[in-house]
Amino acid sequence: MSVRISSFIREAYVVSLRDLRRFWQNIYWLAGQVAMNIADLVIFGLIFRSVVNPQLIPDYIRFITPGVSCLSIFISAFTIGREVGVELRREVTHYLVSLPISRSALVAGRILGGVLRGFIYQSGSIILAVLIMGFPTTEKWV
Amino acid sequence: MGSLRTLLVIALWDLMKLKNQKVFIAMRFAWFTIQVLVFARAVSYIVSQVVLQYTGGVEYYYFYILGVYTTLLYSTSIVRGYMIADEFDDGIVEYHLSLPIRRNLLAVGRVLGSSISTIKFTIPMMLVVYYVLGVCNLVIVMVSLLSAFVFSMGIVSFVILIVFSMKSTDLTDIVVGAIDSLLVRLSTVFYPLPVIAASGIAPYYVAAVFNPISHASDFFRILVFPEYHLIAPYGPVALILYIAGFSMGLLILAIEYYEKRLEAGGWR
Numbered sequence: 001m002s003v004r005i006s007s008f009i010r011e012a013y014v015v016s017l018r019d020l021r022r023f024w025q026n027i028y029w030l031a032g033q034v035a036m037n038i039a040d041l042v043i044f045g046l047i048f049r050s051v052v053n054p055q056l057i058p059d060y061i062r063f064i065t066p067g068v069s070c071l072s073i074f075i076s077a078f079t080i081g082r083e084v085g086v087e088l089r090r091e092v093t094h095y096l097v098s099l100p101i102s103r104s105a106l107v108a109g110r111i112l113g114g115v116l117r118g119f120i121y122q123s124g125s126i127i128l129a130v131l132i133m134g135f136p137t138t139e140k141w142v
Numbered sequence: 143m144g145s146l147r148t149l150l151v152i153a154l155w156d157l158m159k160l161k162n163q164k165v166f167i168a169m170r171f172a173w174f175t176i177q178v179l180v181f182a183r184a185v186s187y188i189v190s191q192v193v194l195q196y197t198g199g200v201e202y203y204y205f206y207i208l209g210v211y212t213t214l215l216y217s218t219s220i221v222r223g224y225m226i227a228d229e230f231d232d233g234i235v236e237y238h239l240s241l242p243i244r245r246n247l248l249a250v251g252r253v254l255g256s257s258i259s260t261i262k263f264t265i266p267m268m269l270v271v272y273y274v275l276g277v278c279n280l281v282i283v284m285v286s287l288l289s290a291f292v293f294s295m296g297i298v299s300f301v302i303l304i305v306f307s308m309k310s311t312d313l314t315d316i317v318v319g320a321i322d323s324l325l326v327r328l329s330t331v332f333y334p335l336p337v338i339a340a341s342g343i344a345p346y347y348v349a350a351v352f353n354p355i356s357h358a359s360d361f362f363r364i365l366v367f368p369e370y371h372l373i374a375p376y377g378p379v380a381l382i383l384y385i386a387g388f389s390m391g392l393l394i395l396a397i398e399y400y401e402k403r404l405e406a407g408g409w410r
Contacts, residue, residue: 026312032320043327047341051202051333053190086311089231 008108011101015109016116019080023117026079030121033075037125040068041132065132069125076121080114148243152251156259159225167263174214174267178274182206196336198372204275205363205370209331211264211271212359218263219294220322222256223301227314230305236406249400252302253393257294261287275366282365289382293358296389299396306404329355336373354388357381 023030041064049060057063087093096106130136160167186203193202229235238248268290272283301318308314328349330338338350350356361381363370371377376384 026316029312029316029319032316036320036323039324039327043346044332046343047333047337050340051189051193051196051337053188056188 008102008105011105012109012112015101015106016113019083019110019113020116022083023079023113023120029079033072033121034124037068037072037075038128040071041065041128062133065129069122069129072125073118073122076118077114079117079121080110084110145244145247148247149251149254152243152248153255153258156222156252156255157262160259160262167266170263171266171270174210175270177210178207178270182210193334193337196334196340196373198367198370198374200363200367200370204367205334206332207271207274208362208366209359211268212355212362213326213331214267215260215264215290215294215358216297216326216355217322218260219257219297220301220318222260222263222294223298224305224314224318225256226252226302227305227311230309231311239404239406245400245404246397249302249397250393253295253298253396256298257291260294260298261291264290272366277366286362286365289358289361289385292382292389293354293385296354296385296392299389299392302396303392303399306399325353325355329353329359331355331359334373335360335375351375354385357384357388361385 041061045061045064048064052060084093087096097103099106182203186201186206189202193205194200197205226235229238239245241248243251265287268283268286272278272286277283304317304321305314308317328346330350330353335347335350335356338347341347357376358381360370360374360376361378364374364378364381374381
């Protein structure tokens with residue numbers, strides 16, 4: 001039983017490592033997405049701040065920063081789905097399912113890879129949010 | 143086969159694809175309606191009344207939903223043009239190039255077909271916006287449709303040029319995605335030009351002034367709210383001429399590319 005579990009973990013780990021390596025190959029896409037998040041913050045934040053009702057939202061930059069961070073979580077989660085879609089079209093999936101690993105390990109590995117990629121992508125956004133709004137406390141952040 | 147018939151056949155090819163996207167169109171329509179009726183209301187609620195001086199007295203909600211419609215028109219045109227990248231992947235572009243059809247007709251037919259598909263796709267959304275705005279003047283609706291079609295032709299030609307220049311699904315994906323998001327942000331779809339000017343970011347202001355999406359959205363606004371003309375940098379004739387010039391210029395470039403530079407194969 002323990003052999004099966006360790007084998008499952010090792011297979012999932014190998015699959016997730018593959019996804020992590022591929023993550024860095026899409027560096028331009030990644031750079032584009034990060035630039036877009038920053039552009040959202042700068043463009044929407046600075047422009048919209050002058051027209052937002054200050055009685056409702058006193059500081060629009062502080063208001064929108066967590067929103068942009070949430071958007072980047074969504075985008076980072078989406079990248080792995082986009083990649084699986086491309087692999088389906090190019091029939092790379094046939095190769096993947098023919099490998100001597102269980103399908104559950106393949107799925108778990110892809111999910112783990114996607115989570116790790118999301119974490120790496122998201123960390124930049126969170127650092128930016130901390131720079132703008134300071135460290136979050138247990139009571140509030142915004 | 144006569145030239146007109148050839149154009150019709152090619153355009154029908156693009157229109158046929160819409161038949162397989164009924165569920166997608168229904169979902170997009172539902173999402174758009176929610177965006178106009180719920181999200182746009184929420185956004186306009188947090189905007190202060192100060193904005194009225196920047197919109198020529200047009201309520202921000204009305205300003206915003208015409209911007210959202212322009213964004214939809216633009217994004218749909220991008221998607222229709224981008225579909226040619228999928229065709230490259232499947233070898234359909236090679237098949238098209240081998241047909242006994244003149245290349246300039248093929249280029250015009252593809253652009254026309256994609257633009258007509260875009261208009262057909264976005265008509266229900268346009269009607270929702272005009273219903274909310276209370277527009278019942280048929281001339282305004284027809285002029286809007288025609289200008290939307292001309293604008294769409296320019297965007298489709300632009301994407302076709304990118305797809306054929308890149309000849310790579312991944313690269314096209316990145317470039318088109320970046321352009322899609324960036325051009326919308328650097329335009330007047332969500333905030334009027336005087337607000338952008340007041341922000342003091344000069345490059346952003348210049349980008350917004352020359353951005354064709356700004357021209358399209360401002361043209362739709364002037365059609366429905368003539369008083370918006372007071373804050374738009376140009377009059378409606380100048381705006382539509384700019385859109386027509388933009389579209390015709392890119393269409394000519396797309397035809398030129400099809401005729402003189404496009405070769406089969408080499409897709410990465």
